[in-house]
Amino acid sequence: MIQRKDIEKILGNYDVDNITIGVLGSHSALDVCRGAKDIGFKTLVICEKGRDKTYSKYYKTAQNFGKTTGVVDEVLILDKFSDILNPEIAEKMRAKNVIFIPHRSFEVYVNFDYEKIENEFLIPLFGTREILKAEERTEERNQYYLMEKAGIRYPRQFNSYKDIDRLVIVKANELERSYEREFFIVESPTEFESKTKEMIEKKIITEESVRDAVIEEYIVGTHVNFNYFYSPLRGEVELLGTDTRRQTNLDGMLRLTADEQLKVLKYVKPTLKEIGHIACTTKESVLEMIFELGEKFVKATKQEYPPGIIGPFALQGAIIPGPPKEEAIIFDVSLRVQGSPGTRFTPYPGYFYNEEMSTGKRIALEIKEAIKKKKLIDIVT
Numbered sequence: 001m002i003q004r005k006d007i008e009k010i011l012g013n014y015d016v017d018n019i020t021i022g023v024l025g026s027h028s029a030l031d032v033c034r035g036a037k038d039i040g041f042k043t044l045v046i047c048e049k050g051r052d053k054t055y056s057k058y059y060k061t062a063q064n065f066g067k068t069t070g071v072v073d074e075v076l077i078l079d080k081f082s083d084i085l086n087p088e089i090a091e092k093m094r095a096k097n098v099i100f101i102p103h104r105s106f107e108v109y110v111n112f113d114y115e116k117i118e119n120e121f122l123i124p125l126f127g128t129r130e131i132l133k134a135e136e137r138t139e140e141r142n143q144y145y146l147m148e149k150a151g152i153r154y155p156r157q158f159n160s161y162k163d164i165d166r167l168v169i170v171k172a173n174e175l176e177r178s179y180e181r182e183f184f185i186v187e188s189p190t191e192f193e194s195k196t197k198e199m200i201e202k203k204i205i206t207e208e209s210v211r212d213a214v215i216e217e218y219i220v221g222t223h224v225n226f227n228y229f230y231s232p233l234r235g236e237v238e239l240l241g242t243d244t245r246r247q248t249n250l251d252g253m254l255r256l257t258a259d260e261q262l263k264v265l266k267y268v269k270p271t272l273k274e275i276g277h278i279a280c281t282t283k284e285s286v287l288e289m290i291f292e293l294g295e296k297f298v299k300a301t302k303q304e305y306p307p308g309i310i311g312p313f314a315l316q317g318a319i320i321p322g323p324p325k326e327e328a329i330i331f332d333v334s335l336r337v338q339g340s341p342g343t344r345f346t347p348y349p350g351y352f353y354n355e356e357m358s359t360g361k362r363i364a365l366e367i368k369e370a371i372k373k374k375k376l377i378d379i380v381t
Contacts, residue, residue, distance in 0.1 A: 007124050008377055014097045014124075016371050020044050020073075021364065022098035022123075024081065025055045026105035028359065031341035033059070033071035035360025039368050043073045044098060046089075048081045048109075081109035085116045090123050099124050099380060101363060103337040107132060124380040126363060131305040131335050137214055141304055143333040150300035152293055152315070153329050155216040161192040164215065172196075172205045172213035180273065182209075185218055219329050221318030224282060226328075227343045228294040229362050230309045232378050233369055237294040238352060239287070240312065240359055241343025246276040277340035281347065286319065286326055293328060301335075310379055311366065312359050314338040337363075 021036035023029045025047035033043040045055040061070040100123045114133040134142050147154050158164055171181045182205050186192045196210045229238045250270050253261055293315055302308030317330035349357035370376045
């Protein structure tokens, strides 16, 4: 395990007045870079060959119209994303005083090699690197474990499909993209068997992914993602924004009338694959509940994965109407940069900061303040 003393040694050799914010070229890299540039940092995006144009061309910094445009100062192109874990790549980043910002694609494209992330990726990483693996439902102390410790309600889980006695949603890894999940809804063991058999025959999922599938009670409510930031420097949980998901091709179907939907369903199967996010707001009477959820979750992570959450995280779920009152049920957790940069357009960070505050900008602000207070070691691992 990379120790605090190892990171302290690296930081001791850094020029902290010349820090570069590094991020893998996917997911929320542009949001991270925009925020870093807003606060005055240089940016480095690590890309895979053939998948770099977004960063090396379209959003590369340049001089236009008498000002600087773009947000990516430098691109490091690798043969494949997973090469980022190679020691020589880390050495190149350390030479540039890089603080690395993890996101979900980083975990995916290094093939979920959390052992290497924890033991060999010798770069100051913003946040707690050991907690990243808790997103995986196969981990013993996973996100459900953390929610249980925090006293946060999540959907009832079914260990065996034979126990299904209500409407459930099944989440099984796809065949072609094993890092993405296929979602389908059933209400009985018999329907589960017929549905999974059909999907295996169509090569959508595999027998193995069915065995490892998550089966949970289907919650009917308003889907809202709560996007937070925990600041070790302030010791407080902040609400960066709320959003909801857009899913393909479900959203297109929902725009049709009922009779049109019935016709389309003869030819097209609805899917729940996330393709984007929409900023949304909640009524003020549930804000206290939202903050309390975040605070309870942070407390649990401090106990189970010290020093606990550092920086951005999200609790994704649905708000149900009650009775006796509205309640949030959480069915997914993000333990790093969330995948919804549109949250900057919700008013909540503005109420606190009196200015627009994106996730990327908030990360950069925390790093800048840590440098100023000589507490950089308290926000990186």
